[in-house]
Amino acid sequence: MTIADTQSLDASTSGRRPAVLTVEDLSVVYEVEDPVTAVRNATFTLAPGEILGLAGESGCGKTTLAYAINRLHRPPARISSGSVTFHDRDGSDVDVLSLGDEAMRRFRWDKLSMVFQGAMNALNPVTTIRAQLDDTLRAHRPHMKRKERLERSADVLRRVGVDPNRLSSYPHELSGGMRQRVMIAMAMLLEPQLMIMDEPTTALDVVVQRDILREIVRLRDELSFAVIFITHDLPLLLEISDRIAVMLQGEIVELAPAAQIYAEARHPYTQKLLGSFPSLSGERGAFIRTGIDEQRRAQ
Structure with a gap:
């Protein structure tokens, strides 16, 4: 799936409702000795009350993207291009990247809040x-x-x-x-309009995870805030998300409704993510043997 396809799909899916957040061509560079582009041309919209899952392996840029949206990144990270626009309930638009320090301090938690990975x-x-x-x-x-x-x-x-x-x-x-x-x-x-959750259930046992996920969905339904939910656990996102964005090496390579991701993922990396979780009902050892066979064919 190309970036153009991703953007087209995002526009056709989220255009039915007014957006609470619009991110366009957002890129983040780490200015080290050999500069690294950690996020490249990220583009998506988020509707009020929507849960957008952000999936991908460790190091793919998920947290960097979240920090850039919330202006929490620190040197050597730098936003090199793009825009982040927050659409307030009162009809006004806020250019998040142009806010001064004091205005940004007032904006955080009031309009956009974040749940960090390690409480x-x-x-x-x-x-x-x-x-x-x-x-x-x-x-x-x-x-x-x-x-x-x-x-x-x-x-x-x-x-x-x-x-x-x-x-x-x-x-x-x-x-x-x-x-x-x-x-x-x-x-x-x-009572913010948007909440970013950076792997909020990491290191918790599965029972506590389930309880917290239920609370998040219940609170979303009750208070109508939008959520960007970050995790490497794609099956979890398939259960709670309205749409899912899949990141690979700093790029959003696929963005679609959760049901579509599950039924007909288009990008090979998304397909591999879906195939990386063994079936509970399949033949014992089939998942392991499949992985070994693929490695042998590659050699």
Whole structure:
């Protein structure tokens, strides 16, 4: 599938609804001794309330793309070309890449929030959950009174299935699943229109993963925010995503509805991703033998 095909498919699929985010020809370069283009000409739109899955192997540029959209990248990373436009509910368009530092600080969490991969690293280990949620509210909602901030903090914890009594806890006193839920609560604290989730279920057991995924879908349905969900787990994305973008070596090589990706993936890399998960009902050892046979043929 060519990049032109990808863009055409994206336009025909998402054009039915107004977009909340438009990314056009976005490229990110790491300015090291031998410069590396980590993201190349990424183009897609995101509709309100849509879950867009972003899949690909480690190092393909998924997180770099997410950080570029949110302007969180640091040197030597540099956006070399392209645009990121946020379409607000009030009808205005925001050129994210041209925002000044203060405007960008106000934009983050209020309009676009992010759930980072490692909740223990994202949360302040020496500050209570209450203080961290309260800091966000005081920074972005200075008119709110202390009681209102406490009620809002308790409410978002309740929404993600965490007892509000945990507001007085420190991150190390919570389980991995609870810390991830707190990060999701913090991301939805200001009711943003778009949430980027960078492998939010990594390192969690499958039962906790399932619970958190259910919470994400439920909250999306309830609050109508859009989601960019990043993971290397394609079967997971097939289950929860409306559309899936597949990245390979910094490029989006395929972008289509999840059902279409599953039924008739067009790019060879997407087909290999789908074929990399053994069937639960197939012949025992068939998956391993197929891989060995392909290696022998290649030799």
